Amino acid sequence: MHGKGPWWQEKFTQNCVRVTAAREVIINILHDTPDHLSASDIYMKVHVTNPDIGLTTIYRTLELLEQMRIVQKFDFGDGHARYELLNNPGGKGHHHHLICVKCKKIIDYKDFIDEEVNCLGKTQDFLSQKYNFHINDHLVSFYGFCENCKSES
Amino acid sequence: MHGKGPWWQEKFTQNCVRVTAAREVIINILHDTPDHLSASDIYMKVHVTNPDIGLTTIYRTLELLEQMRIVQKFDFGDGHARYELLNNPGGKGHHHHLICVKCKKIIDYKDFIDEEVNCLGKTQDFLSQKYNFHINDHLVSFYGFCENCKSES
DNA sequence: GGATTATTGAAAATGGTTTTCATTACTACA
DNA sequence: TGTAGTAATGAAAACCATTTTCAATAATCC
Ligand SMILES: [Mn+2]
Ligand SMILES: [Mn+2]
Ligand SMILES: [Zn+2]
Ligand SMILES: [Zn+2]
Numbered sequence: 001m002h003g004k005g006p007w008w009q010e011k012f013t014q015n016c017v018r019v020t021a022a023r024e025v026i027i028n029i030l031h032d033t034p035d036h037l038s039a040s041d042i043y044m045k046v047h048v049t050n051p052d053i054g055l056t057t058i059y060r061t062l063e064l065l066e067q068m069r070i071v072q073k074f075d076f077g078d079g080h081a082r083y084e085l086l087n088n089p090g091g092k093g094h095h096h097h098l099i100c101v102k103c104k105k106i107i108d109y110k111d112f113i114d115e116e117v118n119c120l121g122k123t124q125d126f127l128s129q130k131y132n133f134h135i136n137d138h139l140v141s142f143y144g145f146c147e148n149c150k151s152e153s
Numbered sequence: 154m155h156g157k158g159p160w161w162q163e164k165f166t167q168n169c170v171r172v173t174a175a176r177e178v179i180i181n182i183l184h185d186t187p188d189h190l191s192a193s194d195i196y197m198k199v200h201v202t203n204p205d206i207g208l209t210t211i212y213r214t215l216e217l218l219e220q221m222r223i224v225q226k227f228d229f230g231d232g233h234a235r236y237e238l239l240n241n242p243g244g245k246g247h248h249h250h251l252i253c254v255k256c257k258k259i260i261d262y263k264d265f266i267d268e269e270v271n272c273l274g275k276t277q278d279f280l281s282q283k284y285n286f287h288i289n290d291h292l293v294s295f296y297g298f299c300e301n302c303k304s305e306s
Numbered sequence: 307g308g309a310t311t312a313t314t315g316a317a318a319a320t321g322g323t324t325t326t327c328a329t330t331a332c333t334a335c336a
Numbered sequence: 337t338g339t340a341g342t343a344a345t346g347a348a349a350a351c352c353a354t355t356t357t358c359a360a361t362a363a364t365c366c
């Protein structure tokens with residue numbers, strides 16, 4: 001697989017957005033992790049190989065990528081925004097979340113996702129009509145206590 | 154309907170939590186609004202009738218009520234936590250959200266909620282087993298553009 | 307009433323995120 | 337290959353919702 005650059009680079013050049021080292025590193029980090037990283041998580045990982053890249057650039061890049069619909073921003077309630085690669089080539093597919101309210105552990109799940117999305121699809125159609133919305137996304141999360149935390153409480 | 158105080162007061166006295174004017178006013182405001190108020194929204198409403206109640210108390214009360222499971226805290230991504238009365242007597246029943254990503258308008262809906270919750274129930278059972286979680290809540294939100302905003306974009 | 311202890315407001319601190327601004331790095335084009 | 341135009345960057349400062357501190361006050365129980 002050689003030739004042109006990665007899938008996301010054309011999105012950049014089309015919009016006069018330059019391909020820079022910082023942006024490349026950040027996307028790679030998000031691509032390689034199974035976790036939901038915060039800005040400073042990413043900063044620390046970036047810092048290992050690129051100690052010249054500042055936290056400000058991390059924030060700016062994440063906002064840019066969010067607006068280009070390359071990453072999605074989440075707030076799980078622990079005071080840090082968290083980011084994950086959107087459903088792009090090489091990204092995770094659409095999934096929902098299972099969140100421990102105590103230790104904040106987050107599990108991506110796809111079990112029953114077809115049935116869920118099917119059911120949500122009907123709701124979406126109905127809501128679009130009734131409230132005259134143009135719906136293009138949904139979020140489903142379950143909350144509770146994980147294996148470790150449910151025994152301690 | 155007279156006699157003892159409102160439904161929530163017994164929850165207080167059981168836990169050595171005192172019934173104060175501030176707490177009473179805040180619960181009443183949350184009870185009377187159809188909106189999803191932020192701490193400073195509530196502060197401003199409180200200030201009209203009780204200018205002696207400070208913003209700190211609003212925050213403290215909301216955290217208390219959240220921990221007593223009387224209100225639920227939401228983050229819709231606009232930089233302010235928002236609160237709504239939980240499914241208590243006099244509160245809204247369980248519902249899901251339809252959110253405009255542009256103007257941040259939020260609609261509570263219950264359409265298809267039975268089908269949704271039924272479907273989510275199956276998922277919940279499966280996830281509980283598979284990941285050994287004790288699940289006690291879920292969140293479903295649809296995102297898109299509302300009537301007004303979809304024409305402008 | 308008085309002792310006990312929860313609650314409170316004001317001010318200060320906190321901490322994640324954003325803004326400012328001067329500098330640097332691309333990119334296009336002559 | 338130089339040069340103008342513009343996008344991107346880092347450091348420091350600003351921002352701002354929320355939390356903490358601490359001395360004063362008010363609810364509860366006797
Ligand atoms: Mn995820
Ligand atoms: Mn609601
Ligand atoms: Zn846990
Ligand atoms: Zn709107």
